[in-house]
Amino acid sequence: MMLDDLSTLPDAELLQRHVAGDGGAAFGELFRRHRDRMYAVALRTTANRELAADAVQDAFISAFRRADAFRGEAAVTTWLHRIVVNACLDRLRREKVSVRRAGDLGELDLPDLHDRHASVETRLDVRQALARLPEGQRLALVLVDMHGMPVAEAAQVLGVAEGTVKSRCFRGREALAAMLSPTDDDHDRSARDAGPAAVPGSTTEPRGAP
């Protein structure tokens, strides 16, 4: 079959052809179809281009080798997502171990949750905040909120119950909102910048001061 013809086949049939041993042509088509999406998931999951690149390569190689493990109980894309997510988690964990061994937090050195010195504009952006969420919450938000994946499919990808995915989404959103909200210090800083005339009864005193 010519490559052009492969483009008309559904994912599951491509995977079947690959398992049957077609020399890689069918899997090549799967890679072409889904590489951008999988890279996007990896990028948002790891928040690190190098880790994402390595993870998505790991994932496609793993999928290539383990295609016979696909039972057809879910969509091929669900199966691929799961492999990509697992590869990302594996890479992230290995990275954390190596960073810990090196005694240097490097790129994973995210600001302290309670850092009140930087302004809200520079302290966090959404990406950084997302990266600081617990792993489960971050993955749920990446799949459901950022990629529009249905909860049921995300549950399959993550290997958890649908209720768990929803709960992680809700809690993750709350945590994100908390991280992205201006702190009292930010309000104080804005008030100082505006000058005393703009803020009668100046708020420069520390909170809780008598």
Add this chain to the structure above:
Amino acid sequence: MSQQHDDTAPVEHDPTGMRALLASLPEPEPMPDDLVARISAALAVEAQRGNGIEQMWNLHDDGASRPGGPAGAEAGGADGTDERAPVVPLRRRLGLRHLAVAAAVVGVLGVGGFLVKSLPGDVMAAFGVSGASSASARGSEVAAAGSDARALVAPEAGSGEVVVVMSGVDHTSAALAVTARELDDGTLDPIADLSAESPTLGPIATPIGARSCATALGIPADAGILVDIGEVDGVSAAVLVVHDAAGRSAWAVDRSCTTGNTGLIRGPVPLG
């Protein structure tokens, strides 16, 4: 901050506005071309490996086809019908040589754009690296290994031309004159031109970067330079074969070689 919610609420319930915020973020860019090339090359290596084993099985089984593909390849005799170690047919050595070169480059250097051209065309076609993708377009700028690349070797003195290749030769500072001369004479095979910079190779893998290095070494701007990205004394380095008015010479430098920091290992070594 705490919002009221429970698991019975639809996931769209978004009192914090964070779902809307996340959904509004721009999509990440498509997979970069260099990564497409890298993964395509790695998959092609996998496919090549699978094909090779399948063909070997066919030889053992009097032509009867066994389950092929990656699963069969990994299972390698797991069905108990053939526990013999695979024997590589002589005619497949060339293919496996390609595989070895490709695997080494993928694993050590990760230069997909280079190695994809060193694999057989049918395998690469399966992953679209010689087709419509932008990665393949970039790859097409890379000269094929073999005779086509020979024409690029040995730029002439006064041409100001820089050609960057990766010969795979393990140079040594002691025998630099020998290997550099062989390289320049085109007696080494295969040689591929690297026209695109790779982060793993360093700036010297580009003609501009190599020219900066040459300038730092005091090499005239009109000299023709052949740059071989490889190893010298077992460490990552580059060998420059320079053609200028004074003749032919070789330099071995660190791949970080640039203005203000040549990282000179040895040179110049006259090549005669």
